[in-house]
Amino acid sequence: MLDVLPVFSGDVRITRLFTLIPGSDFGTDAFSAIDALGGRTVPWSEACDDSYDLIVAASPKGDLRLLRGPRVLVPHGAGFNKTIRSEGSAHAASGLDPAYLRRAHDHAPAALHALAHPEQVTRLATADPRAARRAKVIGDLTLERVLASAPLRERYRAALGTGARELLVLASTWGPESLIRRHPGLPAQLAAHLPYDEYQLALVIHPNERSSLGKYELAERLAPALDAGMVLPDPHEEWASTLIAGDALVTDHGSAALYYCAARDRPVVSVHPGGGELIPGSPMGVLLDRIPRLESTGNIAENIADALRAYRPGPGHAAAQAAFAPVSDAMDRLRREVYALLGLAPPGHDVTPRLLPSPVPAPRVPAAFDVHVVTGAAGVRITRHPAGTGPPGHHLAVEHGAASERLARSAGLLFRRPLPPSAAPVDLAWTADGWTRYALSAYPGCRSAAAVLPDGACLLRMRGHERAYSVRAEPRSASGRVTRIDPAIGLSAVHAGLTSHEPAADGRTTLNCLVGERTFHITLRPATNAEAEQVI
Structure with a gap:
């Protein structure tokens, strides 16, 4: 319905009301979706007491015939692919079931049965020849979006x-x-x-x-x-x-x-x-x-x-x-048909499919990973899996402040990301070097502690090493596109390298970090005083 109703967009002569036909096992969330948009809903009992200039429905099921006014049936979903054994006629396509089509037709035939493909008209004619006389190929408005x-x-x-x-x-x-x-x-x-x-x-x-x-x-x-x-x-x-x-x-x-x-x-x-x-x-x-x-x-x-x-x-x-056929102009086709049924001229402005919104699902980001390491001639291959979902890896990398204390105490590599700006009147913060020293002291099982700096570089301190290191994962550029990795991936590569090999005498090393089919260069060098004193 929400894909169809924009055909009336901008027309002050039209009032849109929503009701829900009783009988569905899945109606609980239907009104919630309408309420979220601010749509006006009408209880079914009240809806049956009034008459309407047009009724638009996405299914012939239920007591649709009790609503008074010309009806337009539009399909929901793409094609008629399923038969629901628990309802209607055996083996009939859901949405083209003659048991529902004929019941509605005997009371008051649909003024328009809008379909998405000529083959659907043929299938409708087999199910109910009378309904097929009022069928037209309009297209699929969801597809247009x-x-x-x-x-x-x-x-x-x-x-x-x-x-x-x-x-x-x-x-x-x-x-x-x-x-x-x-x-x-x-x-x-x-x-x-x-x-x-x-x-x-x-x-x-x-x-x-x-x-x-x-x-x-x-x-x-x-x-x-x-x-x-x-x-x-x-x-x-x-x-x-x-x-x-x-x-x-x-x-x-x-x-x-x-x-x-x-x-x-x-x-x-x-x-x-x-x-x-x-x-x-x-x-x-x-x-x-x-x-x-x-x-x-x-x-x-x-x-x-x-x-x-x-x-x-x-x-x-x-x-x-x-x-789907045709694959364009479905909104214009439906607009012409429904305004003809209303006896009104469509507004002068055009209507176009509304673009789909960006997803806002707020995915959960794992804060601890079992890191699997394979070292070869091409470099260090890093493969991370959320902690506890599979076998343990070379080490457990844990983000401090985002994972549980139990995971933090089990970490081989413990790292911290910068905190958002504080609104406190008197603030308290760590320097990168101060926090890494604290982490190695507070978590004796931790082999390496690292702070991700605001610019994406990292300061890493390893137990038993006198100096702190600066770690930076260089972006990869190809064909005008830039690919970056999470700094924590580069930290795991360096942690694995320092665990098995001493760095060069001057502390400067470049290693290749393989992630899937891509290779990233990781630079390792002694940290400067300015890096060590950065606030995180």
């Missing part, structure tokens, strides 16, 4: 904190065959096995599943993955901007995958075995038949990587073409 917002991809990735990492999105529909029901441990498995500095994980989950569980219960069930940095975007708009930001998708049979494929042909893998709710020959059926399938969740990271490598461009584009 996705395509219009595609140039904002880098902005969305910045909001998510993705950086140069690969963003792997899990897309789950609702119900017993959904990813989140069939593979509830998959998010935590991926979060534990995928290197934190190379991959970011996001879960796009159907609003019905959120409504069924509640935000708190869902967050508690997903806590291991969320604590490891997984993103859980808002289900009403941010899901779409997260798909635009994504580099690869793991999907069940939910239609969110089709919007992902329509935006750009990027790798997609399936965790749905086929059959069940999935309708053969539907757009999602077309997609899932042609993309790699994750057969096992045993060695999850390796299996996902193999499946993504096996993807070849083409299936995503073909599935999107089966779901």
Whole structure:
């Protein structure tokens, strides 16, 4: 509805009211979404007592016939891909079920059945020939928003904190065959096995599943993955901007995958075995038949990587073409139709798809990492995993002031980032050298202590070494783009190097730090007095 209603934008003759048809198991959050926007809602009992110039609905289900006024039916989701066995007619596509279409039609036929593809008109004619007479191919307004917002991809990735990492999105529909029901441990498995500095994980989950569980219960069930940095975007708009930001998708049979494929042909893998709710020959059926399938969740990271490598461009584009046509002007088409039903001339100004908002999911940033180190001829390879999600590594790197005292006391490398400016009338702060000396004294199990300086360089002091060191990870520049690493990664590389080798006599060393496919140069030298006295 929120993608459709902007066709009336700027028209002072139109008043928009919202009501919810009783009977849904998932209506709890619907009014919350409207309330968050400041929309005016009307109780169902009151809505049935009045008459309206136009009624816009996204489903023929429920007692829609009790509302008085010409009706416009618009589909929700991309295509008609699922059959819901617990309701309506057996094997009928949800949204095209003759049991609901005919009941509504017998009372008062829909004035317009807006569809996204000519094939959908054919399917509607099979389900209810009378309803098909009032059907028109309008297009998909959600798709128009996705395509219009595609140039904002880098902005969305910045909001998510993705950086140069690969963003792997899990897309789950609702119900017993959904990813989140069939593979509830998959998010935590991926979060534990995928290197934190190379991959970011996001879960796009159907609003019905959120409504069924509640935000708190869902967050508690997903806590291991969320604590490891997984993103859980808002289900009403941010899901779409997260798909635009994504580099690869793991999907069940939910239609969110089709919007992902329509935006750009990027790798997609399936965790749905086929059959069940999935309708053969539907757009999602077309997609899932042609993309790699994750057969096992045993060695999850390796299996996902193999499946993504096996993807070849083409299936995503073909599935999107089966779901969406035409791919532009849907808003203008719908605007002409609904204003004709109202008997009004549209306003003189143009309406365009509203750009999707940036995600604001506030992902949790791990404050402690098991750091795995492999030293070779090319340099020191650093692979970090959130602490406790897998086997211990070469050392435990912990951010002091952000992790628990238990983790701090177990750290091999303890580091501190600059604090935000204080509003205290009389402030108290550490110098970089003062804090590193304090940390080595207060935490006897700590081998190295480091302070990240405001300019991104670090001051590191190692137990048993007389001097403090300046550590800087140099940015990597290629094709006009600059890639930087978290200073804590460079600290782990230097910590590993100093643990096994003494520095050069003058204390100056350059080492290569390998993170995924990238190599960064780390410079190590004796710290200056000015660096040691910097306030952190």
